[in-house]
Amino acid sequence: MERLKTEQVRNVVLLSHSGAGKTSIVEAMLFGAGVISRLGRVDDGTTTSDYEPEEVRRKTSINLSVLPLPWKDTKVNILDTPGYADFVGEVRAGLRAADGALITVCAASGVEVGTEQTWKYAADQGLPRLIFVNKMDRENADFFRTLGQLRAKFGAKCIPIQLPIGSQAAFQGVVDLIARKAVGGAKEAAVPASMKEQVEEYREKLVEAVAETDDELITKYLEGEGLNDEEIGRGLRAGTLQGKIVPVLAGAALTNRGMVELLDSICRYLPSPKEAGKVVAKNPLNQSEEKLEAEESGPLAALVFKTTADPYVGKLTYFRVYSGVIHSDSTAWNANKGRAERLGQLFLVRGKAQEPVPSIIAGDIGGVAKLAETGTGETLCNRDRPLVLPPIAFPNPVLSVAVYPKTKTDLDKMGSSLSRLAEEDPTLKVRKDPDTAETVLSGMGDAHLDVAAEKMRRKFGVSVDIQPPKVPYKETIKVAVKTEYKHKKQTGGHGQYGHVLLALEPMPRSGGFEFVDKVVGGVVPRNYIPSVEKGVVEALQEGVIAGYPIVDLKVTLYDGSYHAVDSSDMAFKIAASHALRKGMSEGQPILLEPIVNIHITVPDNFTGDVIGDLNTKRARVLGMTPQDGSNVIEAQAPLAEVQRYATTLRSITQGRGSYTIEFSHYEEVPAHVVQKIVAQSKAKKEGEKA
Numbered sequence: 001m002e003r004l005k006t007e008q009v010r011n012v013v014l015l016s017h018s019g020a021g022k023t024s025i026v027e028a029m030l031f032g033a034g035v036i037s038r039l040g041r042v043d044d045g046t047t048t049s050d051y052e053p054e055e056v057r058r059k060t061s062i063n064l065s066v067l068p069l070p071w072k073d074t075k076v077n078i079l080d081t082p083g084y085a086d087f088v089g090e091v092r093a094g095l096r097a098a099d100g101a102l103i104t105v106c107a108a109s110g111v112e113v114g115t116e117q118t119w120k121y122a123a124d125q126g127l128p129r130l131i132f133v134n135k136m137d138r139e140n141a142d143f144f145r146t147l148g149q150l151r152a153k154f155g156a157k158c159i160p161i162q163l164p165i166g167s168q169a170a171f172q173g174v175v176d177l178i179a180r181k182a183v184g185g186a187k188e189a190a191v192p193a194s195m196k197e198q199v200e201e202y203r204e205k206l207v208e209a210v211a212e213t214d215d216e217l218i219t220k221y222l223e224g225e226g227l228n229d230e231e232i233g234r235g236l237r238a239g240t241l242q243g244k245i246v247p248v249l250a251g252a253a254l255t256n257r258g259m260v261e262l263l264d265s266i267c268r269y270l271p272s273p274k275e276a277g278k279v280v281a282k283n284p285l286n287q288s289e290e291k292l293e294a295e296e297s298g299p300l301a302a303l304v305f306k307t308t309a310d311p312y313v314g315k316l317t318y319f320r321v322y323s324g325v326i327h328s329d330s331t332a333w334n335a336n337k338g339r340a341e342r343l344g345q346l347f348l349v350r351g352k353a354q355e356p357v358p359s360i361i362a363g364d365i366g367g368v369a370k371l372a373e374t375g376t377g378e379t380l381c382n383r384d385r386p387l388v389l390p391p392i393a394f395p396n397p398v399l400s401v402a403v404y405p406k407t408k409t410d411l412d413k414m415g416s417s418l419s420r421l422a423e424e425d426p427t428l429k430v431r432k433d434p435d436t437a438e439t440v441l442s443g444m445g446d447a448h449l450d451v452a453a454e455k456m457r458r459k460f461g462v463s464v465d466i467q468p469p470k471v472p473y474k475e476t477i478k479v480a481v482k483t484e485y486k487h488k489k490q491t492g493g494h495g496q497y498g499h500v501l502l503a504l505e506p507m508p509r510s511g512g513f514e515f516v517d518k519v520v521g522g523v524v525p526r527n528y529i530p531s532v533e534k535g536v537v538e539a540l541q542e543g544v545i546a547g548y549p550i551v552d553l554k555v556t557l558y559d560g561s562y563h564a565v566d567s568s569d570m571a572f573k574i575a576a577s578h579a580l581r582k583g584m585s586e587g588q589p590i591l592l593e594p595i596v597n598i599h600i601t602v603p604d605n606f607t608g609d610v611i612g613d614l615n616t617k618r619a620r621v622l623g624m625t626p627q628d629g630s631n632v633i634e635a636q637a638p639l640a641e642v643q644r645y646a647t648t649l650r651s652i653t654q655g656r657g658s659y660t661i662e663f664s665h666y667e668e669v670p671a672h673v674v675q676k677i678v679a680q681s682k683a684k685k686e687g688e689k690a
Helices: 022-032 053-058 085-097 113-125 143-154 193-211 215-222 229-241 259-269 408-424 446-460 526-539 569-586 604-615 645-652 671-689
Strands: 009-016 065-071 074-080 100-106 129-134 158-160 162-165 173-176 181-183 246-250 279-282 289-292 301-310 314-323 325-327 330-334 339-343 346-350 353-357 359-361 365-369 379-381 399-405 429-432 439-443 464-467 474-477 481-489 496-506 513-517 553-561 589-603 620-627 630-638 658-668
Touching: 009 022, 009 085, 009 113, 009 259, 022 065, 022 074, 022 100, 022 129, 022 259, 053 446, 065 259, 065 346, 065 365, 074 085, 074 259, 085 113, 085 301, 085 314, 085 446, 100 113, 100 259, 113 143, 129 143, 129 259, 143 158, 143 246, 158 193, 162 193, 162 246, 193 215, 193 229, 215 229, 229 246, 229 259, 246 259, 279 314, 301 408, 301 446, 314 325, 314 359, 325 330, 346 359, 399 408, 399 446, 408 429, 408 439, 408 446, 439 446, 446 464, 474 496, 474 569, 481 569, 496 526, 496 569, 513 526, 526 553, 526 569, 553 569, 589 604, 589 645, 604 620, 604 630, 604 645, 645 658
Parallel strands: 009 074, 009 100, 100 129, 129 246, 158 246, 513 553
Antiparallel strands: 065 074, 162 173, 173 181, 279 289, 301 314, 301 379, 314 365, 325 359, 330 339, 330 379, 346 353, 346 365, 399 439, 399 464, 429 439, 474 589, 481 496, 496 553, 589 630, 589 658, 620 630
16 A cells, blocks of 8 residues: 555444454454455454453453554554443443444344444444444344344434345345445345345435435435436435434355445445544643644644553553654653653554554554553643643443452562553552452453453463452441440559540541540549550450441540559550440440442333332432433442442343442441341451461
């Protein structure tokens, strides 16, 4: 290919429900473009796109792959995304770097929940779309049933531009409705006689849809003049770019049927970076906004949409250039951090392969290794023209696990490994829980967290166990009490003597802890008061019900006594500690649990099931708001009951529900639940002793 121009680039994100055959489609495209000499297979672990060991083992995509290929006079950058919902962060990154979307649907399974989700993502991003009905050679494949589902879910703008010739074992290729030719098989041929009537019917629907996108074409159509092939193609492209038409194609990736026509359609109907419209960047110095065209002559603005940690190469950074040109062996400015970034050799990425290039132009996608400062969502630009592109909107994690190192060596390396994982994947979050002292890793679901643990082992040599996080229960009292303890020991020589009288009062929720000294007359000498407070504070760490920290308590030292010889700091500290424990036992101690706010968005038909399930989780439904065919349920629930709610909601709603969760307050645990928590705590302590 001669020197590339921005108009010749197509950035296409490949989306689908898991198992619709995206990776096989990319493989067939690469083969058709002559990039690879043999077709790899997902089942054999030989595809260009799924190259990570974990992807090969699971036979499914986990990471976003960038797969450029030349097609005629166009360069197509395919962004192959995972179909499984846990890896939605990779999908969001792919959407951000793309100008158009190819949504794949399995002809046998039809429209699935992942199809609906990815359609919504592409629509929210305003991306023009094509739909490819794959696996036409599969048992139970039915193009027209699938088309009916597409139109029912996404509207009448889903218009077939091809019809399949046969299906299942008899699938032979497709008919191009514009050219009225059989294609997608071995060679171009006439339309089968049995399909002529059906072809004319669907061609008429296509012409009608195309005519409605353009005043000139609709006038011609209504006056009874036919549209020629060139006018149909032009109108179809305009309608697709405006989002008024979503062309539907058909084929079978594994048998390589319909792939040439699919590539032709990508180049013909999806936009170049120039046609995708301007992007708005912000100058971080004066907050002024600037609209950038995809022009080589423009100021440099490149967005990092993905980073990976490679144990051999170091950090790999994937970027899309929105404006200007970025050169190998140069210096760029990270506008987000206000720091210079030294760039080494740039390369085009194809799966795990890298091809060195001198520069990457506006509209194109490339990679670079070993950047010191720059992370996902940040902008590289020129120092004298700082620009920040809008970051990628990643969803917040919904499921958390506690991470424990298996050995002392693993402990030493665990923190840095987790930090690198979170840098690589913005949908992973790591934090140290101050209440339980656990390291907590949060992600999008079980599979996501399992893969993260596996990556730690494989990439960084750190083996970890993952467990449900501990619930940070607390203890307090319900009534005010007065308590006394005298610590007295005589063992020859100096004895020990400390005597304190404490008043304990419950404080409002989240009131914390307060220590008050009301001693008068020197009954407890001033120099021992700090020791009394220290003894109380240490005793707060372990309550009397199940050993959880004590909160919301005011402790007043109001009396006591001392011995001129035997009293000491240690004696008063011990006395205070025992006095507090005794007072806690007498003050009607209660267990407190964290309550969280949950905002759940579910389709109407699942609302009853979701509310029913919440009732089994001791939740309180606070309200419900209808919203575009869905309901937003607001509820409060004990954290202990909803730690694995991501899995529950996905199961109840077939993956169509989503939610956010945030801490609200602490509440008293019901008596019947306290017994269970105490039993668990006791069993755990006995297990630790054993």
